[in-house]
Amino acid sequence: MSATNRLLQSHRPGEGPLRVLAASGQLGYGIAEAAFRRGMARRPHVIGCDMGSIDPGPYYLGAGVMAAPEAMVERDLELVLSAACDAAIPLIIGSAGTAGAGPHLDATVAIVRRIAERLGLRLRLATVRSDIGPAEVASALAANRLEPIGAIALPDDQAIASCSHIVGQCGTETLARALALDPDVVIAGRACDTAIFATLPVMLGYPIALSLHMAKIIECTSLCCQPGGRDAMLAELTPEYFTLESMNPDAHATPSSVAAHAMYEQADPMQVDEPGGTLLLYDARYEALDSHRTRVSGARFRVRDKPSLKIEGACAVGARVVMLAGVADPGLLRVLPSAIAAVEQRVRALVAGDWLLVSHIYGQGAVRPLPPEQVATHEAGLVLEFIAPQVDVARTAAAVFKQNLLHHAYPGRLTTGGNLAFAFTPSEIDAHQAYRFVLYHVMHDAPLERLFQVDAMMLGGVAAH
Amino acid sequence: MTASCIAVPDGRRLADMAHVIRSKNAGPTQLTIDIFLIDAAAYAVAAASAALSCAAIAQRYGVAEQQVQRHLLADICAIKFVLPRAVLAGSPGDGDVYGAQQHAPFLDIRP
Numbered sequence: 187m188s189a190t191n192r193l194l195q196s197h198r199p200g201e202g203p204l205r206v207l208a209a210s211g212q213l214g215y216g217i218a219e220a221a222f223r224r225g226m227a228r229r230p231h232v233i234g235c236d237m238g239s240i241d242p243g244p245y246y247l248g249a250g251v252m253a254a255p256e257a258m259v260e261r262d263l264e265l266v267l268s269a270a271c272d273a274a275i276p277l278i279i280g281s282a283g284t285a286g287a288g289p290h291l292d293a294t295v296a297i298v299r300r301i302a303e304r305l306g307l308r309l310r311l312a313t314v315r316s317d318i319g320p321a322e323v324a325s326a327l328a329a330n331r332l333e334p335i336g337a338i339a340l341p342d343d344q345a346i347a348s349c350s351h352i353v354g355q356c357g358t359e360t361l362a363r364a365l366a367l368d369p370d371v372v373i374a375g376r377a378c379d380t381a382i383f384a385t386l387p388v389m390l391g392y393p394i395a396l397s398l399h400m401a402k403i404i405e406c407t408s409l410c411c412q413p414g415g416r417d418a419m420l421a422e423l424t425p426e427y428f429t430l431e432s433m434n435p436d437a438h439a440t441p442s443s444v445a446a447h448a449m450y451e452q453a454d455p456m457q458v459d460e461p462g463g464t465l466l467l468y469d470a471r472y473e474a475l476d477s478h479r480t481r482v483s484g485a486r487f488r489v490r491d492k493p494s495l496k497i498e499g500a501c502a503v504g505a506r507v508v509m510l511a512g513v514a515d516p517g518l519l520r521v522l523p524s525a526i527a528a529v530e531q532r533v534r535a536l537v538a539g540d541w542l543l544v545s546h547i548y549g550q551g552a553v554r555p556l557p558p559e560q561v562a563t564h565e566a567g568l569v570l571e572f573i574a575p576q577v578d579v580a581r582t583a584a585a586v587f588k589q590n591l592l593h594h595a596y597p598g599r600l601t602t603g604g605n606l607a608f609a610f611t612p613s614e615i616d617a618h619q620a621y622r623f624v625l626y627h628v629m630h631d632a633p634l635e636r637l638f639q640v641d642a643m644m645l646g647g648v649a650a651h
Numbered sequence: 652m653t654a655s656c657i658a659v660p661d662g663r664r665l666a667d668m669a670h671v672i673r674s675k676n677a678g679p680t681q682l683t684i685d686i687f688l689i690d691a692a693a694y695a696v697a698a699a700s701a702a703l704s705c706a707a708i709a710q711r712y713g714v715a716e717q718q719v720q721r722h723l724l725a726d727i728c729a730i731k732f733v734l735p736r737a738v739l740a741g742s743p744g745d746g747d748v749y750g751a752q753q754h755a756p757f758l759d760i761r762p
Binding site: 240241242243244245334335336337338442445446449450451452453454455456503542544546552553554555571573620621622623626 | 671675676677678679680681683685687713720722724726727728729731733735736739740741742743744746747748749752753755756
């Protein structure tokens with residue numbers, strides 16, 4: 187028997203709380219060890235880690251690579267894996283490898299396998315593959331089952347086919363299928379943050395609303411505290427409420443810090459959509475248990491007739507080369523956008539090909555539009571992106587542009603030595619492939635069982651049973 | 652509580668009335684801006700202010716009024732705005748992939 191079945195057979199709701207330890211909201215950036223150890227000393231029943239997000243942008247999903255450095259991912263995974271094995275409790279990891287597509291899942295499993303072999307751990311692993319086939323998306327589109335989330339266009343079949351990876355955010359019903367395979371460790375591809383922490387409680391019979399609300403708050407570990415941080419967070423769940431406690435004694439879960447966190451990164455602070463329904467927080471109650479802990483109750487859950495699935499897809503736009511430089515001449519700074527436009531015209535005549543220039547003028551509104559009186563006239567930073575189907579074209583455009591801007595004769599120029607300050611050379615840098623999101627949609631009436639493939643295997647020991 | 656009994660002096664900047672003013676993506680298509688006021692008095696001023704209406708915020712961010720959602724959360728003295736992103740997060744032309752630096756236009760609002 188593995189860790190999951192031991193828990194499912196030994197724990198009864200109402201006979202003492204279920205202790206859920208959230209070890210990481212972003213595995214791979216260095217789990218704070220002291221707080222995690224304090225959490226383990228509280229004898230949790232399960233450890234959960236979120237490993238991904240859509241926030242870092244379309245590159246990681248599109249390219250199939252992790253955002254976190256592999257050495258730190260391995261360090262964090264070793265910490266939680268060895269602790270879970272020592273305590274013989276389940277470890278659940280969601281949104282493997284940042285974006286949770288096949289390459290991210292496989293890379294994460296490979297690291298776990300390496301650790302298990304190195305440490306001599308023998309464990310049963312279940313995986314959830316969250317990749318969604320383009321044909322499934324195209325048929326959902328044809329059946330009007332695809333709905334944009336916010337301001338994004340409905341794709342056509344060609345746009346769907348252009349995605350290098352498409353994933354769906356699996357929920358508790360899918361992670362329950364993985365946990366039914368009696369694993370010690372679950373690694374899921376793209377998953378709802380909530381599913382990581384709520385699935386086992388739901389399988390044990392805890393109310394789904396309470397389980398999801400708990401999961402929603404602890405998935406970012408101690409970010410819900412005052413002051414917020416990245417230390418492990420412990421939730422003690424009962425059938426009526428749950429109690430939140432940071433494993434950092436100086437980070438306090440207060441009613442207002444916890445309620446405030448429910449708003450974080452949410453368009454609607456009162457409703458959280460899950461595949462099987464909607465978590466409703468209108469009647470949520472947050473009460474201080476003491477200065478360090480808060481007790482939460484009152485969430486409700488509205489079941490959806492047919493499951494909905496959030497899907498994400500990204501496609502390559504081209505190869506990106508960036509040029510970095512500074513400008514300090516007030517004369518040029520007053521005309522910088524028009525100087526860049528004039529140079530672009532000249533370079534277009536010199537460098538053929540389908541290249542795109544995106545200019546970011548830091549100090550003059552690169553981050554957000556600035557009122558005229560705030561536009562810098564003393565110093566600005568230039569980040570020029572050159573994006574082309576072929577990297578050679580992007581490199582050529584960048585290099586030729588740099589030299590032409592360096593010596594561009596704008597009206598009123600006094601400085602004939604050069605218009606740009608380079609912090610280093612070469613000032614043009616290959617910056618990987620550029621991607622963009624094509625899909626950020628809800629697939630209604632989603633055939634979850636068919637879409638998500640669930641497998642189990644033995645790691646670190648002899649062949650699977 | 653009525654406006655007349657509120658201790659917040661007229662003309663205070665929102666940055667001086669709040670302990671958190673933050674922006675972040677709510678997915679790659681939307682931006683959400685959360686303002687946590689320092690107390691119920693500051694919240695009452697901010698929530699009632701025309702400078703923090705959907706119309707005023709829409710104008711400040713260059714979007715249509717109906718594209719701005721506002722949530723008033725009196726229990727925690729917070730106001731949340733949701734706006735569409737001008738460019739999808741991380742697409743060529745975006746300047747703020749996480750949407751984490753789009754709060755600045757709120758700092759100098761005088762509710």
